[in-house]
Amino acid sequence: MIERSIIRLCKDLGCCDACCVRYLGLKNPSSYENVHQFVQKYLDKDTNSQSQTLGNEGHADPDPNLLKETSADRDNSPVDINTAQPNNGASESQTIDTKTEVDVGTSSIPPAKRMKMDDVCVTCLGILQEKTWPEAFAMVQDVLEKKRYECETIACALSSPIAAILRERAVSLHLEQACPGYEQKSLMPLKEAWKWLFGRKLADIVGKRLDSGAVAPLLVTLNVEYPDDGQELEVVRALAPALFESRSKQRRRFSVEFTRRSVEQALGGATAGAMAAAGWRAPPRPAARARPVSAAAWHAPLLLGGRYVKLSRALPQTPWLVAGRRMMHSSVQEIIFEPVAAAYGLSPEEGEQRLKLISAGREDVDVRCLGTGRPFALEIADPRRTPDAEELQRVCERISAERKVIVRTLMPITREDLTLLKQGEQTKCKTYEALCVKLGADGAPATVTPLDLANINAYRNTPEGDAARVRLLQRTPLRVLHRRPLHARRRALLALHARAVPRRPALFALRVRAEAGTYVKEWAHGELRRTRPALADALGARADILALDVADVDLPWPPNQ
Amino acid sequence: MEEEKYDILDSIPDLDNLKSFTDRYFSKRYIIDFNQIKNNDIMIMFHSNRIALLSLAPSHFFFKKQEEYKINFSAGKIDRLNNAVKGKSKKGGQYLVPNSVICKVEYADGTSFDIPCGMKGTLIEVNEELIEHPELLKDMPDADGFIAVILSSIAISEATKNELLTHEEYLEALKSCESSHVE
């Protein structure tokens, strides 16, 4: 029975029970529910059959060490970690915390039971052995306690030492030689087995449901390091000297010599013979166990869609900084961010880092955005909770409370929806309201006549039937020329209507519908003739602009409203 | 949420304090008697973003002479009409020092004078409208009659701004010139 010989061989080499099951090629999560029982079942049979044949063959296996190890594996005693780094004070205290905080149902087991180096699995370096887990649980709990996610499911991922790959390979090669019919590729990957073994227990401890990374938005990553990683990987160099020589020559491309990839590449063609020649007939007993060094938790980003109305003429869209100094004390972004951050369980400071405003264009500081407002999206990275529709409505009310910015609704959107927003910025028309003044030759305000208004309302520089009333050529405005290339762009006004302003003879109001990307202010004052034709050409006199509002942004948004 | 009605007409400013486009966005600085030439006075208008516009100061001797003239951007050592800038960094723009001549004003009587740029920087564009409409230089010197757009570094822009005469200092300097003339 091949399973039995695989388990025996693995045990002889010093594998833990979980790794035995991995080498059996069992990929079903339920196989990892009780690896000790599973392995013991085979070993018991083994012992029985050997007792029966004892005397006939003249040797008295089972190896007593082997059984001892299995029993060590089975008990769940918390680890008193005095292993690899005795001078690592931080870890020591962490261990003490572990004992007080992590209840893994071990209170009946006497403490201070030390994990002997003999007990560390030669393949997984202890990663799959329960007694190494409390330290990791404590690290994860610590992170989760700080971040306070409300999410009910959890996924976990392992960053494991590279030496584990080498060791896995060494065991596989050994099995291949010693056990005809063994197939290397059937090995259950360490990370997968870890998810089911460690992950299941972790989920219990933190009170969440374990799910796959594809489903659970909350991902916990545990980073495990092995102190002898670098030293052991020298074997890999011996296996593929040419590969590592060329890597070290291209230092700029490969700053790290041993990466997961390079090691896998080097081990790709390795044979048991080559391993033996490099000094690894079998993987040596680990000098220390692999230890968790850090844990991180990250919730997948969430997206919201909405529109903002901007009622202030002294409010930039984003913080306006000149040489690191802010020019205005607030911004649309800041007004929106704070209540949103709070609703997602983020502090204002976290909000600044975790929130991103994505909008379909922007208006100038002194331009209001009225009507239904400007479409925007918010990306919330690493949210701690997910507010419902009712809460989002309260967020809108908080944003709008000061009446500088008004957001009427916020709703969840998908990443695909963002494309609509970005395309909209480049293709959709906007309608503006502009307050303008007619100027005489001396530059002083001059009276607007009914004929002036009629001139504007009849003006076009395109043939009748052309969708555009006015086609214009705009040089990059001077106000943005320092950061944008100098171009002359063709733009179009699709509609243009002027009306008188009551009691203000020199003023007139314009409603302009312009193609995306048109600089309406520059068209209105002409920007020293850098935009041609300009409003002055329609009016037949000099003109300037006094105030501008965006009246409408022609984009259905949010998409599912 | 209660809806308020907003209208562009609620934004009417005080018409007594209307500022022109250049006065709104630029600060004016002056150099008088450039190269020790009497009333060879130029004005540079600085935007806060390092963009500067070159023009003639109102006290320039040009404004006293009544004679037909043309503006020639190809008169100096380098043809300013060949200037081209590429990309955000404005690569390829002609390098300017204070003495660099941007254009020549050529009178029908055969006389002419040079207009220097007065500062270090990169030439971004010249006002080609002046070729067809030379009258703009006289009629709207601090607006459509500007001569060139120059871009410099923050450091140069700030240093030059500090070095040159402000509008008040300029008026003061003109006054003292006149009084010394009388004596």
Ligand SMILES: [Zn+2]
């Ligand atoms: Zn193991």
